[in-house]
Amino acid sequence: MHAAARPTMADVALAAGVGTGTVSRVLNGGLNVRESTRRRVLEVIERLGYRPSHLAAALSRGTPRTVAILVPHLTRPSTVARLAGALGVLDEQGYDTIVCNADTPEQRDHHLSALTARHRADGVIIVSVRLAKDRIAAFRRGSIPIVSVDAVAPGVPQTVIDDVAGGRLATAHLLSLGHRRIGFVGDLVGRGTDQDLGFISSRSRLQGYRRELAVAGIDFDPGLVRVGPHDAAVAAGLAGQLMRLPDPPTAIFAASDTQAMGVLSAAEQSGFPVPGGLSVVGFDDIESTALLNLSTVHQPLEQSGAEGARRLCALLLGARIRPLRQLLPLRLVQRGSSARPSLARPGGSRSHLLPAGAGRRALDRGRSSPRAWRRAADVLFCVPSFPAPGACRAEGVV
C-alpha cells in the first residue's frame, strides 16, 4: 500500500473502481457523471492526494497555455510596471507566464536561443529588447507567435511610444517656460544589439530634443549633452558636470525618471534649488516621481505590457494583428520640478533667458504641426484621450 511515486489517474481509477475516462470527466467540468460516482472519485482523489499532471494534460490536449516574457533589467521600475501589466492580462486569460530576465546581452541571447530552440511556450512577449533580424527569423521559422513591447521589430506586432515626440514634448515644455539653455542627460547607447541590450529610446528622445530646439531656433550645443550608463548615480555625476559649466543650463531633460532622480540629487548637492535654480524634466512617470514632485513625460507603462499581452492572446487565437504598430499616447505631467527660469542664479549669466512669450510661441508652433505624432503610418487604438503635442496636464503636488 506504500506508493512512493505520485499517484496517477490510473491509480485513482483503480481505487475508485472506475475507468480513467470517468476520472478525467470528474476533473474537468464533471459533465455527464452521476453524482454518486463523482463523489466517490473525488473522495479517492482526496484520500490519495492525487494531483493531475499539468504536463500530461497539456500534452494530451495540445494546448500548453504557457507564454514566456523576456524582460531586460527586471528591477527597473519601468520594466516591472510593464511586466505587471502583462501578467495581469495573462493571468486573467489563464496563461502561465515564464519570466526570463536578462541583465546582460549574454543572458538575452541565452534566453532567446532557448525560446526558439524548443517549444516551451505558446508565444513570447519581448520587452524593450531590439531583436536582430535573424532572431525574428528564428521565431518565424519555428512559427512561434511573438509580440514586442517598447521596441520596434519589422513584421512583429509591436506596442510602442514615439520617443522622438516624447523628447519634443519635454523640450517644448521647458521652452514654453522660457528656458533657452537646456541640458540633456541620457544613456550611453551601444553600437548595436550585440554590444549592449540595444536600448535606443534615449537616443530617440535626444533626437526629439534637438528637433524641438531647432524648431525654436536655438542652436544645438553638444556641450550640454551628457550620456553614460543608465544609472541614477551616474546621471547625478553627469548633471554635476553640466552645473559646473561656466554657463550652466537652466534646465535639464533626463532621458528617464531614474536618471532625473540622479539629476535632482546632484542639483541639491550643487546648491541649485529646483526649480528655482534648475528645472528638471524626466521621462516615464514611474511611481516615485509623483512623490519627488518631478515633472515628466508620462508613458503608459503598465498598459503597454497589458496591450502586448492582449495582442499576443489574440495572435494565439489565430487573429491577424493589424496594424502591426500600436502607438501609445504620451503626455507631459507638470509637477514642481519645472518652472520659469529664475533671474537670480548662482553665477549664471542671464543672456540666454527668454521672455515668457518666446517659449510659449515655440510651444504653439509645435502644437500646430503634429507631424511627429503621425509619423508611424499605421496608428492603431488611438486612445480617446490622445493629447495634442505639447499638451500639458498640471498635476497637484502630492
Added chain:
Amino acid sequence: MHAAARPTMADVALAAGVGTGTVSRVLNGGLNVRESTRRRVLEVIERLGYRPSHLAAALSRGTPRTVAILVPHLTRPSTVARLAGALGVLDEQGYDTIVCNADTPEQRDHHLSALTARHRADGVIIVSVRLAKDRIAAFRRGSIPIVSVDAVAPGVPQTVIDDVAGGRLATAHLLSLGHRRIGFVGDLVGRGTDQDLGFISSRSRLQGYRRELAVAGIDFDPGLVRVGPHDAAVAAGLAGQLMRLPDPPTAIFAASDTQAMGVLSAAEQSGFPVPGGLSVVGFDDIESTALLNLSTVHQPLEQSGAEGARRLCALLLGARIRPLRQLLPLRLVQRGSSARPSLARPGGSRSHLLPAGAGRRALDRGRSSPRAWRRAADVLFCVPSFPAPGACRAEGVV
C-alpha cells in the same frame, strides 16, 4: 508538402530516413551518432523548422524543471529585488520560472489553489505571504516542495530576517543620536491572512521599536505611532499628522523605505529640514535610498530570493533542509537623513532632548545583550559578516 501543423520528431525521422531514436540522440548530446547521420538530421530539422516539444520531453523524461514563485505586489521595489534574486539562481540551475503575482487576497488564493490543485511546477517559492495552515497542508498532501521567503511558516524551509531586531536597530540608532521623541509610521496590519495579504513585518518592527524604547527607559507614546495602507503618499500624510503635533517627534522611523520616502516628502513640505528638523530612518535599503540619502536598515533582499531558490533546488534534489529557519543579517546604513536632533526646531519644545551620551548608552546596552538576534533557535548560515546588533556602517553620500 504543405504541413500546417508543427512538425514532430516522427516527421523529422521520416524525412531524414532514420528512426526517432536517432533524432532524439542528435538532439540531446548526439552521443553515438555517426557524424554524417548527425548532419543529415540537423539539416532536415533546419529545413522543416522543427522544434522539439518541451512538454512532451518533460513528460517523457519525468522532470519538468519548472518552478513557480508567488509574489505579492510585484511592483514594489523590495519584491522585485527578491524576485530577481530567485530568478538569477533558477535560471542558472536551468529551471523555468512561472511568476504568480498577487495584489489581492483573492489573487493569492486563486494562485495557491491552482498551484496545489494541479502539478504544474516541481516546487514553489512563496514570497512574503503568510500561509494558512491548511494551505501548507495542501502542499504537503500533494507533496509539492515549497520554501518561504520573508514569511515564517511552520515546517517549511524559510529565509527570513528578524524584524523585531530590525526595529530595535533603527530605534537604537536614533536613540544613540540623542533622539527621545521618535515617531513610527507603518502599515495597517489586517486581521489575518484572509483580510489582507497578511504582511506582519511592520508590526514586528513596531514591536522592536517599542522594545528598544523600553530598554532606553522611554515611555511608549501611542500618539507617535501612525499606520495606514502601505503607500508613500499615505505615509506622507501620516508623517504630516505627526509633525503637526504640538510636541512633534524629532525623528521618525518608517517601517519601509517606500514609506520613509513619503515621510521625507512630508517633512520637506512641512518645513522640517532633514535631518536638521527631523531625522528619518527607513527599512529595506531599496535601490533608491542611496540616492535619497536615506538612513535605513539594510536587509539582503536579492539575497533572500536567491537563498530561497537555492534551498528549493536543494529540496528538489532530495536534500533535507536543516535548520528550517535561515536568518539573514541586518545592518544599519547611516546616510544623511539621520543626525543628532538640532536645538532649534520649528516650535518644538526641547525638554525631550537627551545629552548625546544618553542615547549612546542606550545603544551600548543594546549591544551588550544580543538576545534579539538569537531568538530563533535554529540559525543557519550565519553569514560571516553577521554584525553585532547596533553595528552601524556609515556610507558616503552618493
Added chain:
DNA sequence: ATCCAGGTTGGAATCGCTTCCAACAGGGTG
C-alpha cells in the same frame, strides 16, 4: 573465414492525461 567488441541504428514501450467511440442501463413511447 570466423568471431567479437563496440559503435550505430530502428522501433517498441512508456510517461499521464484527454478524447472519442462503443456499450450499456433505464425509461418513455408506439
Added chain:
DNA sequence: CACCCTGTTGGAAGCGATTCCAACCTGGAT
C-alpha cells in the same frame, strides 16, 4: 414488447518526446 433516446461508463488510441533493447554494421584479432 420492441425501439429509440439520453445519460453514464470503460477502455483504447493518441499527444510527442525519451529510453531501452535488440539488431546490425564495422574492422581488427584469431
